[in-house]
Amino acid sequence: MEQEIENISDSKAIRGRRSRQIKAILAGGLVLGVGAAITLAAWNDSEFAQGTFSAGTFNLVGSTDGTTFAEHAAVGTPATLAFTVSPTQLSPGDIVYAPFAVELDSSTTNDAVVTVSNAATSGVISNLSYELIQPTAFGCASGTTGTELVAAGTALGSVPASTTFTLSKGTPPTTAGAPAFLCFKVTAGALTQGQTGTATIEFAAVSQ
Template identity: 45%
Template sequence: MTAERGETAAETRRGWTKARAILAGGLVLGVGAAITLAAWTDNEWATGIFGSGNFGIEGSTDGTAFSDHSSEAEAADLAFTVGAENLAPDDVVYAPFAVQLERDSTYDAEVTIGQAVDPALVGVTADYVFTDTLGCSEAAYAAGTDENAATFALGSLDDVQNVCFRVTAGDDLPQGVNGEITWNFAAVSGDAL
């Protein structure tokens, strides 16, 4: 009986040894399989670089020196013809202004003109036309186009829109008044140049 017990114990130990060997082999195979899977891992990457364009308009009273007048406080002083600060009924005065895209603009523009007449200037009217050149006089005004057109386009860096302003004093202009007429050129960007 002892011999049988000894054989059974030896067989049991051999069984455990085999089981351990199989488990160890399985662990080795598992590690090998994990290594094999890692060898087949791959990555792909992509990136883009982004930035923004530039956009703006600028104006000139002489058609040569353009600059940015970005607020009403920084408005360009128009050079009206003689007598603009000493108007009498039926007087008419003229002044030119030119608008273009800023030199670093990368988009075209749609520009809307707005004007505001100081209420103190009773009877004074203001209007404008677009002209081919910057000169502004009675003759230039008469030859101009699109009187009081609300909008114009600047489609390239070479485009310059010349505007001729005309201010007329009416018969009901009171004596001794002072006031301003302000024009606003509001630009909205459009297509890339």
């Protein structure tokens, strides 16, 4: 009888140890399962975006004949206006006329606003006045009309504030923009014999 009781006790002890081992294994399995879930969840993915940025080109050129355009970018090397009457032999009451044109060259990628201003004077230009108009075609004579940029009677060597006009770009890189035609009309007043002087006008273009 004692032997049977001992055998029963041993069996219960063995079952207890197996139960604890199973629970330990199950617990270990749960731990391993959690660890596996963390590992599988560690996915990585990336997206990249890139922008390329290049500056445009902007260049204003001028012409005294309406056909051949070139740069006159410094106050010391301006284009020389071709007046219809020699401006070196003026008498009081004479009026002389000179055409000019500006455009954005074929490389230009932006439209422009052009501001007209006085750049420099030298010598004596007193008693000389002028008018600046913007006709629809190249040329300048007594009968030329157009948009008045500077009113007749303005003292030569001065430009009213906010004297501007617009230019449109062409189709780069092959076609220049449409030119703006200009007409200078200069009137001589009570000149002093032998006086001589120059006035240089600047056309400053700003891209839009």
